Amino acid sequence: MKILITGGAGFIGYHLSKALLKNQDNIIIGLDNLNEYYDVRLKKDRLKLLGITEESIVDNQLGASLIYSNYKFIYADLTDKAVLYNLFKEEQFDIVINLAAQAGVRYSLVNPDAYIHSNISGFLNLLEACKDYPVKHLVYASSSSVYGLNGKTPFSVHDDISHPVSLYAATKKSNELMAHTYSYLYNIPVTGLRFFTVYGPYGRPDMSPSLFAHAIFKNEPIKIFNYGKMRRDFTYIDDIVDGVIKVIDKIPVANPDWDNLKMDPASSVAPYAIYNIGNQHPVTLMEYIAAFERAIGKEAQKEYLPMQAGDVQETYSDMTEMINDFGYLPKTSVEEGVWKFVEWFKSYYGYSR
Numbered sequence: 001m002k003i004l005i006t007g008g009a010g011f012i013g014y015h016l017s018k019a020l021l022k023n024q025d026n027i028i029i030g031l032d033n034l035n036e037y038y039d040v041r042l043k044k045d046r047l048k049l050l051g052i053t054e055e056s057i058v059d060n061q062l063g064a065s066l067i068y069s070n071y072k073f074i075y076a077d078l079t080d081k082a083v084l085y086n087l088f089k090e091e092q093f094d095i096v097i098n099l100a101a102q103a104g105v106r107y108s109l110v111n112p113d114a115y116i117h118s119n120i121s122g123f124l125n126l127l128e129a130c131k132d133y134p135v136k137h138l139v140y141a142s143s144s145s146v147y148g149l150n151g152k153t154p155f156s157v158h159d160d161i162s163h164p165v166s167l168y169a170a171t172k173k174s175n176e177l178m179a180h181t182y183s184y185l186y187n188i189p190v191t192g193l194r195f196f197t198v199y200g201p202y203g204r205p206d207m208s209p210s211l212f213a214h215a216i217f218k219n220e221p222i223k224i225f226n227y228g229k230m231r232r233d234f235t236y237i238d239d240i241v242d243g244v245i246k247v248i249d250k251i252p253v254a255n256p257d258w259d260n261l262k263m264d265p266a267s268s269v270a271p272y273a274i275y276n277i278g279n280q281h282p283v284t285l286m287e288y289i290a291a292f293e294r295a296i297g298k299e300a301q302k303e304y305l306p307m308q309a310g311d312v313q314e315t316y317s318d319m320t321e322m323i324n325d326f327g328y329l330p331k332t333s334v335e336e337g338v339w340k341f342v343e344w345f346k347s348y349y350g351y352s353r
Contacts, residue, residue, distance in 0.1 A: 007099030014046035078122030119171035145169035157266035166310035196278030200237030201344035236332035278317025
């Protein structure tokens, strides 16, 4: 298959690309705008592991990998419609996996324009390209944040998601609505994946694992919001990638039993589907921090703070559909995942115990 992965220099994009490249019959093209939301060096280091040198990163041009004969990378932005259309015309993709987005719940409070620009305008361009240059399957990243004020746990794809509590979550819900519309109007097979708190090696430096590890190694206090009264369905990156790969091969079809009097949001009369991908074993924030203390061998200093705006108290994935449709089960415990992350973190950032 010829596969486009947007957000190809990102955390999930890098790991997914590496996994898909193991099958040499796959031709992978990564796309990323390498924005400065966090340190671009980390993004370029991920690309180096995919064989993309800094010299080959040229505006709107495909650069070939020095490691993988079946990988290329284009330094481009989804909001540049002309470049995107030219890429689709030239490459004729079978599969498109959209992982490109302006991430971060808290950053959406201070720079909302970035979220509309990337997550709405960029995604619209991608949908238009998939309409005009048809693909077999569009898979895109949504987020557990869409569940917002939902107090029912575990979160099911059949639940209502009408009450997001951050602009980031609102853009992700908008992506789901936009994707369904294009699927319905133009018969584009589309699958949305709601990821639950992804972590692992080469993870984003603004996420809690990096923040916790830096603080513990530097003997600085960890900021613990809502006074630690939070639970998260932390999901290790290998399990996320495994789930995405399983989904790629299953082209969604219209649900013949769909009832417009019940309006199930997880399926449609269009070739459209939504899945959760999580660990389905949420742990408290304090348990998660304790796992870092054990992996690092040092107790964390703790600063307890109120809940931050836009945050939610708990995430918990109902994985029924992933289990039934794909036989999917996450394999990595939080203890194992944190240990693997810390081992990478020490090596990458040069820390010792």
